[in-house]
Amino acid sequence: MNNVSASSLRTRYLVRVGVLGALGFALMFLDMPLAFIAPPFMKLDLSDVPALISGFAMGPTYGILVQLVKNILNLSKTSTGGVGELSNFIVGSGFVLVSSLFYKRDRSMKSALIGVIFGVMTMSALAMASNYFVVFPLYAKLMIPMETIINMGKAVNPNIDSLGKMMLLSVLPFNIIKGAINGLVTFMVYKKVRKYL
Template identity: 55%
Template sequence: MNRVNSSSVLRAREMTKIGMLSVIAFILMYFQFPIAFVAPSFMQIDISDLPVLIGAFTMGPVYGIIIAALKNILALIFKGTITAGVGELSNFIVSSTFAVVASVFYRRHRTYKGAMLSLVVGVIAMTTLAMFSNYFVVFPLYGKVMPMEAIIEMGRAITPRIDGLFSMMIFSVLPFNLIKGFITSAVMMLVYKKISPIFKN
């Protein structure tokens, strides 16, 4: 009976941690800012990947995926727009990739240098996948809501080097995700040691 009770308590604690981090991640999605010199206005930076990373680093990669999924489900429910689902899909792909790759690497290199390197590897993996997912999935879905030429024109207004979808990936999506990833990584390095004991099993 004690084992059953202990197991139930542990599951309840895990669910509480997941719920807490998911809600914090969702709230952080409201604090967005554009980087007008790189990306169109519909692409905005936030640090909502931070709780996803914390969950993945302290509890495991699968928990990072769950938290990334929950924050985007909450966003889909409470922040629905005419492009409902498209931005959330993109965010989930990018966020979960970042968390999984970085946390798996960190589990094999548990040092300060390893943590920094794991975040760099996570940012590179996230950015690479973001370019593929945006090129083949996300932007084509946006193209069903607004003309693709209008989307390209928004990019061209930032830099004349953007003249099509591929160049949009190179000159907009690529730097956008690198900047977002490294900003989130910097905040992670600042706060992780202080708050990680709260969420470690």
């Protein structure tokens, strides 16, 4: 009987993952650049909110699965050859994993807040590492030269004259802002939607 219940619960959770993943994908269309800090190809959206809600409500694994579904769906409309989706998945999964692990230990507002703070820190560190070593070099190899990418950053901030400075002066603050906004929106809606999960 317990096996049937566990199987039924998993099935319900996976259905919710599909719905939340589709919602995350839809939210990717409602994006905007942060022109004061990042080049135009880096855009702010709220697509991490469904994954964070899933992580809080059902556990870290399901939050990461929502990130996976969202990015697989986004491959159908991408112009980045999958590079942007890889970056989004790595960074978003780190954010959701750390945030929801904290909340899983102690389901309180304080724990959720601490989790999101550490989640944003993880997200930002992963963004710098993955973009420096993997994503930007892949962009440069498949799409546009690295010099062009750096010049796009320099157009936003004249102090950006290398990939390392782009990570510190653009990628880092962009991800801190993105994570903080996604975390704030999650706090605003979580209690209202939790009962449906």
